[in-house]
Amino acid sequence: MIAYNKxxxxxxxxxxxxxxxxxxxxxxxxxFKNIKDKYPVGFYTPGLFARIGLFILTIIVVTFADGILSLLFASASNLFDTAGWVFFLSILSYTALEVIVSSKHHYRSGVDDALLxxxxxxxxxxxxxxxxxxxxxxxxxxxATIFILSLYFTIRFADMLMAALCGAALFAFIYFGWTKLVPFGIATIPFVIMLVSAGLYWGSYNLNRQKQFAGYYNCILIAQIIFLLGLYTAGxxxxxxxxxDNISDQAGKPIPLxxxxxxxxxxxxxxxxxxxIFKKNTVLLRMGLVLIAAAIATFRYYYHVLPLDMVLTMGGALILGIAYTAMRYLKTPKHGFTYAEPDTGHMMDHLKVESLIVAETFAKVPSPPAEERSRFGGGDFGGGGSSSSY
Amino acid sequence: MDSLYEHLHADGLISDESFEKIKQKQNLFSVHWEIKTLLYLGVLLLTSGLGLLIYENIDTIGHKVVLALIALICTGCFAYCFKMALPFTTEKVKSPNTSSDYVLLLGSVSFLTFIGYLQYEYKAFGTNYNMATLIPMLVLFFTAYYFDHLGILNMAIANLAVWMGVSVTPKALLLNSGFDSKTIIYTYLVLGAILLTGAYLTQRLNFKRHFKFSYQHYGVHVTFISLLAGYFFYYNSAFALLWMLALFAIAFLIYLDAFKSHSFYFLLLVVLYGYVAISSLVVRMLLLAQDEGALYLLMLYFIGSAIGLIFLLINLNKRLKAS
Structure with missing residues (x-):
């Protein structure tokens, strides 16, 4: 089962x-110190930036090592572009991963992430x-193969990226399998995906409340996001x-139902x-907020009721209004909800991520239309930015 | 989870008092980040919507209304912030409430839109384009310092770059690969020097010390990238070596500073940029050999050096934690 020391x-x-x-x-x-001494953890887990650095360097090492191996052994015998050789290289990385995890006790150190x-x-x-x-x-x-492989990696290393890949590969397998093997597959596939993702979400929801799967908590959370996304996307x-359209080659035809x-x-x-909101479930709440944007985008794709600038202005004002109302409402905690900052130290504070995002998105103010840009000369004032990307 | 704490309590690892506190604790569901994201999105959509509106309706009577609306939003936001702001100090000042951060952001961005439009339509600053970018930049710096707003400080730094004719936001740095002109390389170099000096002075004079990160973050990237670009620009002249020497000197200074301020982020940047510089020298030497064996040597170099750096990073991380 799980490769790390349980x-x-x-x-x-x-x-x-x-x-x-x-x-x-x-x-x-x-x-806290006493508890820490009583229940020691022997993993090697450096901070976020060390993890990023070790990840990059491990990728460099493995890339060049694979390159030199291929050059030495495989190029002469035409092995180089066969599936077997690539699979062999994969096994080499995997062996290194197992060794690093079992003997050096790396856990989310960047080295094991990169090898995986x-x-x-x-x-x-x-x-x-x-x-x-x-x-x-x-x-x-x-x-199907990618699903099996990523499922194995998820179970063995409880890695969130692998869990996401696993969920996506499962949907891909169901889609390709159903549309290929079942008559009228393309007409029924939305409902199949809906049923499967709803069932899987329900199953994962129950799974995450059981103690023996506590090690996979984050993986199951990621899988839930994929299932909820699948459930929505299917319809x-x-x-x-x-x-x-892709199947019938008739673009723009209204669909049945x-x-x-x-x-x-x-x-x-x-x-x-x-x-x-009812269940106080962060995953559902945030997925709901993100998918509202998707719903609006879908609607605007078919019905151009208002010009874009009006939509943006009114949408922005509306969102600010909603956020302000919610803040006013939650000034004192109500119904178990609070507006106060969670006490868990936020990882992103280290890099001051929010201020960097602000600079990236607001650094260039909405500027005159593109054909007029030359008026600003060498100042490079325009450049599009937010105005042209919408 | 309560059984866990009962267990810890029974083992004597948690005092009766702490155990009582845990039993009493309310598990409130915080929507802090959701609301902050909504506020941010609202400001983003509203300002880009208004920015599009005035230019699209430029020939109609409506654009005067939009312009007035932008001016109104801008003055309203700043009036609110001046009223609410806590007195200015050189230390970190907490913002009066969360929404005021976003009110200030809305005010600043609409101010930028307003100035940009005035210049576009009425040539408010004549043909002196320097002025048209200088004024917003100064206002942004003032706003950032007066209200103690990190996001606006970063906007001000980005505008400083715009004023100098370049760009510092990561996307633009990566995509606009305009490093083939002397002017651009030197402009970036000067900008990097200004930002690094800013970072140094911020700490030295103890003036808004928590702003140091922003200056240093942009400063380090811009300086290293421009030094590397300079090296490649003068690749075939002896002058290239000077750029490399400058790079290693700067790297050493930032290395010392990163240790002093316990920042692994900057330590990592020094190591990675330094690695790129050393590797480009090694590659150059091996390419001089013009031999097939050189290719193998090159690959062996990358394998060996990256493994070495892995141990270096692990070691540095340990030392940083210990110190």
């Missing part, structure tokens, strides 16, 4: 939980090479129509949002 993983979760309570002032620093990433990438490429024949890729076996009007899909497009985000 006792340390449990102790790490315990320490994190206690640390959070210490930040809130429920537990003294001395108590490369193993998954190379084995995925190998399976794509195996199941393609003169530029024809057989998507069904490819997605989104634009997606359904585009996929239908159009009303149903329009309702789905518009209502599901609200259902997520409402359910998220």
């Amino acid at each position: 006792i340390w993983l449990t102790s790490l979760r315990l320490q994190n939980d206690v640390k959070e309570n210490q930040n809130r002032g429920y537990i003294t620093a001395e108590e 990433f490369i193993s998954a990438l190379l084995s995925g490429v190998a399976s794509a090479m195996l199941f393609s024949h003169y530029n024809v890729v057989y998507y069904m076996p490819v997605s 989104n009007y634009y997606v359904v129509q585009t996929l239908g 159009g009303t149903f899909f329009w309702l789905w497009t518009m209502l599901i985000p609200l259902v997520y949002l409402g359910w998220g």
